[in-house]
Amino acid sequence: METKRNFSTALSHIILIIGIIVIIFPIYYALVTSSQTLQTILSGKTTLMPGGNFIENYKEIFSTDKNIIQGISIWRLLFNSLIVTLCITLGKTTISIMSAYAIVYFKFPLQKISFALIFLTLMLPIEVRIVPTFQMAANLNFLDTFQGLSVPLIASATATFLFRQFFMSIPDELCEAARIDGAGPLRFFFDTILPLSKTSIAALFVILFIYGWNQYLWPLLITTKQSMGTIIIALTQMIANDGTTPWHLVMGVSLVAMLPPVLVVVLMQKWFVKGLIDSEK
Amino acid sequence: MEKRAIFNSRLFPYFFLAPQLLISFAFFFWPALLAIWQSFQKEDAFGLSSEFVWFENYIEIFKDSNYISAIFVTIIFSISVTLICLFFALFLAALANRIKAGKIFYQTLIICPYAVAPAIAGVLWFFLFSPSIGYLSNILHNLGFQWNPSLNGNHALILIILSASWKQISYNFLFYLASLQSIPKSLLEAASIDGASPVRRFIDIVIPLISPTTFFLFIMNMIYTFFDTFGIIYTTTHGGPGYSTTNLVYKVYVDGIVNLNLGSSAAQSVILMIFVSFITILHFRFVEKKVHY
Numbered sequence: 001m002e003t004k005r006n007f008s009t010a011l012s013h014i015i016l017i018i019g020i021i022v023i024i025f026p027i028y029y030a031l032v033t034s035s036q037t038l039q040t041i042l043s044g045k046t047t048l049m050p051g052g053n054f055i056e057n058y059k060e061i062f063s064t065d066k067n068i069i070q071g072i073s074i075w076r077l078l079f080n081s082l083i084v085t086l087c088i089t090l091g092k093t094t095i096s097i098m099s100a101y102a103i104v105y106f107k108f109p110l111q112k113i114s115f116a117l118i119f120l121t122l123m124l125p126i127e128v129r130i131v132p133t134f135q136m137a138a139n140l141n142f143l144d145t146f147q148g149l150s151v152p153l154i155a156s157a158t159a160t161f162l163f164r165q166f167f168m169s170i171p172d173e174l175c176e177a178a179r180i181d182g183a184g185p186l187r188f189f190f191d192t193i194l195p196l197s198k199t200s201i202a203a204l205f206v207i208l209f210i211y212g213w214n215q216y217l218w219p220l221l222i223t224t225k226q227s228m229g230t231i232i233i234a235l236t237q238m239i240a241n242d243g244t245t246p247w248h249l250v251m252g253v254s255l256v257a258m259l260p261p262v263l264v265v266v267l268m269q270k271w272f273v274k275g276l277i278d279s280e281k
Numbered sequence: 282m283e284k285r286a287i288f289n290s291r292l293f294p295y296f297f298l299a300p301q302l303l304i305s306f307a308f309f310f311w312p313a314l315l316a317i318w319q320s321f322q323k324e325d326a327f328g329l330s331s332e333f334v335w336f337e338n339y340i341e342i343f344k345d346s347n348y349i350s351a352i353f354v355t356i357i358f359s360i361s362v363t364l365i366c367l368f369f370a371l372f373l374a375a376l377a378n379r380i381k382a383g384k385i386f387y388q389t390l391i392i393c394p395y396a397v398a399p400a401i402a403g404v405l406w407f408f409l410f411s412p413s414i415g416y417l418s419n420i421l422h423n424l425g426f427q428w429n430p431s432l433n434g435n436h437a438l439i440l441i442i443l444s445a446s447w448k449q450i451s452y453n454f455l456f457y458l459a460s461l462q463s464i465p466k467s468l469l470e471a472a473s474i475d476g477a478s479p480v481r482r483f484i485d486i487v488i489p490l491i492s493p494t495t496f497f498l499f500i501m502n503m504i505y506t507f508f509d510t511f512g513i514i515y516t517t518t519h520g521g522p523g524y525s526t527t528n529l530v531y532k533v534y535v536d537g538i539v540n541l542n543l544g545s546s547a548a549q550s551v552i553l554m555i556f557v558s559f560i561t562i563l564h565f566r567f568v569e570k571k572v573h574y
Contacts, residue, residue, distance in 0.1 A: 008479075012376040013383070019373050020390045023450065026405040027393065029416060033408070044414050095301040102297035105287050114298050121309045123561050127508045127530045128553040131537040131546055132312035132319065140307075152308040155301055175287075185288040214398035216512035221538065232398050236516050239404070247408065254401050261396040266389055276452075277459055 027255075034058070034252035041247045053248065061252045068253055069226055069234050077231040078256075080149075081213060084230060087150035088212035092159050093204055097197065100163035101189055105175065122157045126218055134221050144228045149219055153212070159204055162279040166200045167193070203275030206268045210261045231257045313554065319547035331544075338548035347524045348532065348549070355528040358442060359506040365446040366502055367495065370453030375483065377454075378461040388458070395451035399509060403516030406444040430518060434525025437518045441526050444513045449505055453498050460494040461487070493567075500564045504557075529553060 028048075035054035036046055060066050064073050103115055126133060133152060142148030170193075178188045219230045226234070235253050239245050265272050320338055324331040342348045377387050394402065409417045412429045421428040430436040464487060472482045511530055514520060520527035520535060527535065529549065537546030 009380055012379050016373065016376050016380075016387050019369075019376075020387060023394060023447070024390055026402075026409060026447065027397075029409060030405055041414055044419055046414075046416060048416075095304065098297040099301040102294035106290065106294040107287055108291065108294045111294070114302065117302060117305060117310075121305050123554060123558040124309045124313050125508045125557065127511060127533070128550045128557060129309070129312040129316050130533055130550070131543060132315035133308055134538075135315070136308060136312050151304065155304040155309060160301070179288075185290055185293050188288075210396050214396075214400075214512075216398065216400045216515070217534070220515075232400050232512075235404060236400055239407075239516070247414070250404065251408065254404055258397045258401050261398070262393055265392060265396040269385075269389060269392070272392075273455055273459070276455060 027258075030251040030254050034248060034255060036248055038246060038248050057248050057252050061249055061256065068249060069237050072226050072229070072234065074231070074234075074253065074256065076227060077229060077234045080146075080228060081230040081232070081257075082260075083146055084149045084215075084219070085209055085212035087146060088153050088215075089205055089208040091150060091154040092156045092208050093201060095154060096156055096159035097163050097194075097201070100160050100167055101193060103160075104164055104167040105185065105188075118157050118160050121155055126153070130217070130221065137222055142222065144223055144225045148222045149228070149230070150212075152222075153215065153218060158279050159208070162200060162204060162275075163197065165278070166197065170196060199271070199274070200278070202268070203271040203278060205275075206264055206272040207275045207279060209264050213261045316547045316550045316554070319543055320551045321544075322547075323544045334544070338544040339552075342545060342548055342552070347527070350524045351527050351529050351532045354438070354524070354526060355507065357438065358445070358510075358526075358528055359503050361442045362445045362449060362506045363499060363502040365442070366449045366453045367498060369446075370450050370498075371457050371491075371495075373450075374454050374457035374461055375487075377458055388455075391454050392451045394448050395455075397448065398512060399445075399448060400512030400516050402444050402448045403441075403513040406440060406447070407517045410440050432522055434522055437522060437526045440517055441510070441514055444517060445506060445510050448513075449502060452505075453502070456494055456498055457491065460491045464490050496567065497564075500560060504560065507553075507556075 032048060032050050033041060033046060034057055036051035037053050040046060040051060061068060061074055064075065067073050068077075099114075099118065103111060137143065137148050137152060140148075142151070174192055175188060178192055183191065214232065215230070216232060219233050223229050223233065226237070229237070231253070235250065235257055238250050238253065321333055321335060322331045323334040323337060373387075373391065377384055377391075397405075409415045410428065410430060412418050412422075412431070418428045428436055430440045468486060469482055472486055477485070507528070508530055510528070511534065514526055514528065514531050518526040520531050530553065533546050533549045533553065536542045536549065
């Protein structure tokens with residue numbers, strides 16, 4: 001019985017390891033390719049072993065004189081991505097915690113309809129209102145600005161639901177005690193609700209960071225100047241149709257562009273899983 | 282459920298709701314209304330004037346063979362990705378749930394693709410499968426298989442299905458693992474004492490117990506393949522060759538932004554909105570029943 005169990009555990013490990021090798025393979029292969037010379041790649045002789053050009057390639061990617069796309073260094077693009085991601089993350093968290101607080105802790109005539117309106121945004125993902133949203137942003141002079149890249153992505157029903165659900169689980173006694181102490185709604189929000197929400201905010205941060213960093217369709221529409229592009233937009237612009245794509249650099253930039261969200265997920269795994277499972281329910 | 286303890290203030294809640302509602306009006310509701318309005322309009326070739334044409338755009342869409350093809354592409358793409366992801370994620374989650382040591386190690390590696398942008402996933406797979414220089418296309422070539430996603434529509438479709446599934450497996454894995462961990466051990470032990478084999482136990486006990494998760498994931502995967510895969514299609518196939526990998530969302534983009542056919546693009550948007558509304562209501566009907574506050 002015992003050996004049978006050991007055998008099946010070992011088998012589970014072996015199959016899991018095979019599964020992981022398959023899942024990680026595209027990322028590993030990008031790493032291998034980013035250490036080759038372009039000639040090796042174009043000759044189709046790339047093996048699964050790293051080549052000798054790792055340092056040179058990454059020096060070229062990160063250098064401020066040689067740019068990954070015409071005239072724009074990777075630092076500028078990483079900076080743009082970071083600003084946009086932080087605006088989306090902070091903006092979404094702020095407006096959704098505020099509206100959830102209003103909905104849970106107050107009774108007011110338009111409460112039901114406000115909640116319904118927020119719910120309705122779930123049915124309007126950016127992909128189904130591409131052209132008019134773009135026109136709206138253009139009318140507001142939002143093209144090629146950080147506001148344009150972030151504000152239209154900020155309203156979020158799922159984050160509001162997450163906070164609403166969490167506020168519902170806070171015991172009523174806390175609010176009653178605060179009121180007996182003479183605290184008004186603002187005091188209670190800043191002194192009690194915000195500190196209690198720390199874990200929910202941390203969980204949401206991870207989800208929103210990935211969401212913001214990985215945006216593609218919207219930045220593609222809203223930016224015309226390459227200097228306002230995000231790192232992911234720039235990466236796809238490096239690929240040329242005429243066979244002159246610098247694949248050794250493209251693969252390096254792919255890894256650089258995926259590193260921040262992957263690091264956030266791996267390092268904050270506990271919060272990420274909590275945030276994902278809570279916010280999607 | 283409602284809170285017993287609430288504050289009385291007339292202005293405060295509106296002040297706190299204002300930012301979210303303002304952004305929702307400017308970038309969600311107004312554009313959506315505009316899309317509905319535009320879907321009944323037809324512009325002349327120079328975009329100088331437009332006239333109200335009732336349902337003409339809608340009728341034209343369904344006469345357009347490319348739109349019908351986009352519906353089929355969307356269905357094949359969504360169902361394939363969903364089935365692949367559900368199956369492999371459950372398989373890996375069931376194994377990870379069995380073992381004691383190293384669970385976090387496996388979980389960490391399996392969730393990595395989730396953090397990778399769809400557009401980057403597209404680039405990675407495009408490269409692996411690009412004819413003559415890609416590693417996997419060379420293997421196929423050596424096996425005597427003429428692989429070329431830029432010429433063969435079926436190959437292109439397989440390419441986007443693989444890229445999209447690769448990214449989504451992590452998501453399903455995490456939900457399945459959480460769901461499997463919440464199954465009471467006593468239930469499985471009882472079945473084990475009754476002599477049920479591990480496979481029997483899995484089929485008769487585990488699969489029915491996790492069916493709510495499967496339903497939830499089915500809906501989330503559909504939404505993902507419909508709306509979040511634009512970056513994958515854009516970077517791998519550009520919807521081609523021909524219209525073989527153009528799904529409904531990609532066609533809204535092509536008709537609205539590239540071909541500047543606003544009326545048609547808007548009508549397609551409205552059809553998609555109706556679809557999302559339907560799936561959102563279905564999802565929440567179900568979740569409301571399952572989640573107890």
